[in-house]
Amino acid sequence: MYIPTYDDMLAAHERIKPHIRRTPVRTSDYLNELTGAQLYFKCENFQEPGAFKLRGATNAVFGLDEEQAGKGVATHSSGNHASCLSYAAMLRGIPCNVVMPHTAPQAKKDTVRRYGGKITECEPSTTSRESTFAKVQAETGGDFVHPYNDPRVIAGQGTCAKELREQTDGLHYVVAPIGGGGMISGTCLTLSTLAPETRVVAAEPEQADDAYRSFKAGHIIADDAPKTIADGLLVPLKDLTWHFVSNHVHDILTASDPEIIEAMKLTWKHLRVVMEPSSAVPLATILKNRDRFAGKRVGIIITGGNVDLDKLPWLNR
Amino acid sequence: MYIPTYDDMLAAHERIKPHIRRTPVRTSDYLNELTGAQLYFKCENFQEPGAFKLRGATNAVFGLDEEQAGKGVATHSSGNHASCLSYAAMLRGIPCNVVMPHTAPQAKKDTVRRYGGKITECEPSTTSRESTFAKVQAETGGDFVHPYNDPRVIAGQGTCAKELREQTDGLHYVVAPIGGGGMISGTCLTLSTLAPETRVVAAEPEQADDAYRSFKAGHIIADDAPKTIADGLLVPLKDLTWHFVSNHVHDILTASDPEIIEAMKLTWKHLRVVMEPSSAVPLATILKNRDRFAGKRVGIIITGGNVDLDKLPWLNR
Numbered sequence: 001m002y003i004p005t006y007d008d009m010l011a012a013h014e015r016i017k018p019h020i021r022r023t024p025v026r027t028s029d030y031l032n033e034l035t036g037a038q039l040y041f042k043c044e045n046f047q048e049p050g051a052f053k054l055r056g057a058t059n060a061v062f063g064l065d066e067e068q069a070g071k072g073v074a075t076h077s078s079g080n081h082a083s084c085l086s087y088a089a090m091l092r093g094i095p096c097n098v099v100m101p102h103t104a105p106q107a108k109k110d111t112v113r114r115y116g117g118k119i120t121e122c123e124p125s126t127t128s129r130e131s132t133f134a135k136v137q138a139e140t141g142g143d144f145v146h147p148y149n150d151p152r153v154i155a156g157q158g159t160c161a162k163e164l165r166e167q168t169d170g171l172h173y174v175v176a177p178i179g180g181g182g183m184i185s186g187t188c189l190t191l192s193t194l195a196p197e198t199r200v201v202a203a204e205p206e207q208a209d210d211a212y213r214s215f216k217a218g219h220i221i222a223d224d225a226p227k228t229i230a231d232g233l234l235v236p237l238k239d240l241t242w243h244f245v246s247n248h249v250h251d252i253l254t255a256s257d258p259e260i261i262e263a264m265k266l267t268w269k270h271l272r273v274v275m276e277p278s279s280a281v282p283l284a285t286i287l288k289n290r291d292r293f294a295g296k297r298v299g300i301i302i303t304g305g306n307v308d309l310d311k312l313p314w315l316n317r
Numbered sequence: 318m319y320i321p322t323y324d325d326m327l328a329a330h331e332r333i334k335p336h337i338r339r340t341p342v343r344t345s346d347y348l349n350e351l352t353g354a355q356l357y358f359k360c361e362n363f364q365e366p367g368a369f370k371l372r373g374a375t376n377a378v379f380g381l382d383e384e385q386a387g388k389g390v391a392t393h394s395s396g397n398h399a400s401c402l403s404y405a406a407m408l409r410g411i412p413c414n415v416v417m418p419h420t421a422p423q424a425k426k427d428t429v430r431r432y433g434g435k436i437t438e439c440e441p442s443t444t445s446r447e448s449t450f451a452k453v454q455a456e457t458g459g460d461f462v463h464p465y466n467d468p469r470v471i472a473g474q475g476t477c478a479k480e481l482r483e484q485t486d487g488l489h490y491v492v493a494p495i496g497g498g499g500m501i502s503g504t505c506l507t508l509s510t511l512a513p514e515t516r517v518v519a520a521e522p523e524q525a526d527d528a529y530r531s532f533k534a535g536h537i538i539a540d541d542a543p544k545t546i547a548d549g550l551l552v553p554l555k556d557l558t559w560h561f562v563s564n565h566v567h568d569i570l571t572a573s574d575p576e577i578i579e580a581m582k583l584t585w586k587h588l589r590v591v592m593e594p595s596s597a598v599p600l601a602t603i604l605k606n607r608d609r610f611a612g613k614r615v616g617i618i619i620t621g622g623n624v625d626l627d628k629l630p631w632l633n634r
Contacts, residue, residue, distance in 0.1 A: 024341045029365050045589045048346050265626060271593040272362045272622035278573065305589035308581060 001239055004151035006193040009158035009186070012059040019058050019091050021047055023160075025167045025299075028070060030158035030270040033307035034117050035293035041165045041267075042255060045275050049087040049115070051080035052160055052183055052303050053147070061088040061155030069094045074142030076122075078104035079232055080304050084262065086117030097142050099133045107308065129137025147180030149242045157186030162194065164299050165241045171198045172296040177280040177303055178202035178211045178252065180231035181241030187301070188248035198299075199250035203281040205230045205260060211237055212252045215245060228259045228312050231279035232304060255284035261313045267302075276304045277313060318556055321468035324511040326475040326503070329376040333473060336375050336408050340477075342616075347587040352603050353611035357488065358584075361620025362592045366404040366432070367498055368397035369477055369620050370464070376473030378405040391459030393439075393450045395421035395547055397621050398464035403434030414459050415486055416450045424530045424625065434633045436492045439547045458562045465499030467557035474503030479511065481616050488515045489613040491607060492617050494601040495569065496550035496621055497518035498558030504618070505565035515616075516567035520598040523579060527555055529569045546574045546630050548596035549621060572601035576628045580604060584619075593621045594630060 033038055043142035057167035061073060072095030074084050082098045089096035096117045100109065101124035101242045112119055122132035139142060148152065160183070161174060174191060178184045184202045191198050204211050214237055222236045237245060245252075255263070259305045264280035267273065286293050286300075342358045348356055378390060389412030392402050399415045406413035413434045417426065418441035423514035426519065429436055431605065439449035452459060477490060477500070493507065495501045501519045508515050521528050525543035531554055539553045551570035554562060562569075572580070596619045603610050619631075 026363065046343065050589060081370055101346070117534060268626055270590050272367060272607050274589040295421070312626070315627065315632070 002151050003240070003243060004189060006189065008151065008155040009162065009190050012152070012155040013159040015062050015158065015242055016055060016058040019062065019088070021052055022163055023047065026271055027271070029179065029269045031283070032070065036290060037286065037295050038297045039286070039316060040164070040168045040297070040299045041301060042160060042301050043269060043273060045273060047082045047300050049080070049111070050304055050306045052086055052301065053080045053084040054087065054158060055159050056150070056153030056156030056182060056186070057081065057085040057089040057145065058091070058297060060150065061085070061094065061154040063152055064143060066104065068139055068143050071141035071143065072096055073145050074098070074133070074137050074140060075128050075145050075147065077147050078108055081116065082108070083111045083115060085145055086112045086115035090116040095142065097136050097140050099127070099129060099136055105308070108259070145217045147235070148180035148185070149240045153182055153243070154185045154189060156185040156239065157183045157185070158190040160301060161187040162303070165191070167193055168299060170297060170298070171195070171299045173199050173201055173293065174299040174301070175201045175203050175286060176301040177230070177233055177278050178204050179278070180216065180235040181211065181237050181245055183301060183303060184249060185241045185244035187246040192248050200248060202245065202249050202252045203285040204252055204254050205281060206254045206256045209254050211245060212254050213243070215249065215252045217234065218246070220254060229261055230278040230281055232276055233281070253283055253285035253289055257286060259284040265314050272305060273290040273302065274301050274305045276292055276307055279303045281303070319468050320557070320560060321472040321506060323506065325472040326469065326507050329472040330467070330476040330479060332379050333372060333375040333476065333540065336379065336405070337371055339480055340364065342481065343588055343590065345587045345612060348583065348600070350561065353607060354603065355614045357485045357614070357616045358476060358548045358588060359616060359618050360590060361582070362590060362596065362619050366400045366428070367621055368401055369618065370397045370401040371404060372476050373467070373470030373499060373503070374398065374402040374462065374475030375405040375408070378402070378409050378411070378453045378465065379467040380469055382462060383584040385460050385498050385543045387529050388458035389413055390447060390458070390493065391450070391454050391457060392414070392462050392464065393417070393427055393446050394464050397623060399425070399434065400432060402462055403432035404430045407433040412459065414457050415454050416453055417579035418445060421541060431559070432495040447485050447584065464475045464552070465502070468557065469501055471502045471506060471557065471561070474500045475507040476503070478504040478507040478617060481618070483514055485614070485616060487614060488512070490516050490518055490610065491616040491618070492518045492603060493618040494550055494595050496520050496546070496595070496599045497552040498528065498554050498562055500618060500620060501566060502558045504531070505561040509565050517565060519562065519566050519569045520602040521569055521571050522550055522598060523571045523573045525531045525551055526571050529564065531559070532566065532569045536564070546576055547598055549593055550598070570602035571605055572598055572605055582631050584607035591622045591624060592619050593624055596622070
């Protein structure tokens with residue numbers, strides 16, 4: 001297991017800078033008053049494909065040597081990683097193969113295809129996904145870019161905290177959502193060197209709280225069929241992300257689905273940005289733990305903004 | 318009639334800079350591809366009270382001498398001007414009186430009160446509004462700040478185009494919505510000196526096309542009971558805004574309500590910002606007049622972002 005270093009993150013930032021956006025940091029007097037904290041929202045939903053995952057994907061794609069680049073990349077994902085990897089591959093002009101269950105939403109498939117990604121459908125089971133993916137990889141020779149358990153991906157995600165630090169300075173906390181742990185790991189990687197005084201807090205849905213339980217137990221515990229509105233956060237920790245979570249994360253806080261939906265609506269209304277339920281988990285946990293964050297300067301990573309605008313959770317309860 | 322000058326706009330910018338946000342300019346590869354143009358969206362919906370009207374209101378409020386400031390400001394409006402004027406008055410710590418029909422949405426009233434504005438309700442008729450306002454003004458001595466037909470307000474709105482020019486450089490067009498014409502007038506005021514080569518285009522709902530018909534006729538024509546989803550654009554031109562519209566506007570383009578709703582949804586989805594139907598009229602007209610804008614660099618002013626998230630127009634057709 002290769003653990004990415006601070007220098008890997010710096011190299012990633014130089015590599016991906018021409019291809020990604022330096023996303024803005026937004027504030028809201030209203031949300032500051034509501035929480036008693038000074039909140040700094042880093043808008044990764046403003047990346048062209050709408051998610052921070054573009055950073056890690058772009059680092060992996062543009063780090064390939066010419067020979068491997070000719071064979072392209074491959075992954076299995078039905079979420080933002082698939083579209084971001086396709087987008088990054090399109091920027092470099094190389095193939096991207098994606099294995100996705102045939103049950104995935106049509107909109108997700110359309111986005112991957114719009115960015116030139118080639119989809120191979122599988123059954124919605126781990127066995128089918130793994131065998132299908134093995135076949136696709138054998139046929140294409142595409143380099144496997146895991147959604148989060150990959151040092152190139154984690155180094156890429158870490159560039160977000162570097163920018164946030166440059167744009168804000170002197171944060172007491174950075175709070176980011178945790179699913180597989182890619183963004184949290186990158187954040188830990190960067191801040192443990194650049195701003196060790198800043199505490200990294202992971203925010204997780206109660207109904208998919210495997211990271212919380214793992215953190216308390218001291219070893220990885222997987223969820224049994226998690227189900228939450230924050231559908232970007234269903235995946236489990238893996239060895240590489242567990243390394244960062246267990247060594248560097250200050251705490252993991254959880255919020256219920258109704259609390260997440262309420263925080264999502266608050267952000268749409270007062271920050272006036274479109275973001276996914278997953279991205280609302282940090283604000284939900286801050287509202288729930290007011291005493292801890294009051295009077296503090298808190299960075300929040302808005303991880304993604306891909307939402308079905310015809311099915312907003314506060315209209316479908 | 319005093320016509321504000323370029324120097325008034327420069328003075329306004331110095332005066333309001335400490336109190337407003339220099340809003341970011343956003344782009345979307347997707348929307349560029351769709352229109353064939355290079356679009357630069359100036360996000361005035363990111364002002365704290367959610368609209369460009371903060372600029373003009375802040376210029377009026379902070380330009381008052383101490384004696385007048387003690388008596389505060391007053392206006393009649395049930396829209397963004399009322400909340401922005403209340404917010405600006407709160408920043409300076411002076412009274413703000415707002416006359417509003419009792420039929421105005423509760424959310425609008427709540428926002429004005431949250432910013433310390435004092436509401437006096439009237440009947441939803443011009444007669445009642447005017448008599449109620451006269452009474453309030455006589456009692457309080459508050460300085461009347463008209464939502465748009467006021468040189469201080471127009472000079473303030475013009476600061477938006479100054480920033481947009483600094484942030485983008487070399488635009489062929491700037492397209493902004495037109496209602497009473499405050500933003501369009503400010504834009505003309507600024508660009509006719511700063512970038513006379515940039516054409517200012519006003520975008521208007523078909524179902525409230527009084528500015529379009531006035532522009533073609535050469536004199537102000539008022540609408541008879543306009544009704545459109547773009548409810549920020551229902552008000553008529555007045556002498557001061559007509560001056561700028563008739564002298565400096567390059568063209569006025571219109572779009573239907575379904576086209577406005579489609580453009581609104583496209584922006585939410587691909588730019589991932591929350592904006593009002595009124596703010597979507599420019600993109601709707603650009604999509605409708607593809608040939609004119611293809612290959613051009615086009616600035617678009619997203620004028621506001623205050624929307625009832627429980628009643629989205631594409632879910633209520």
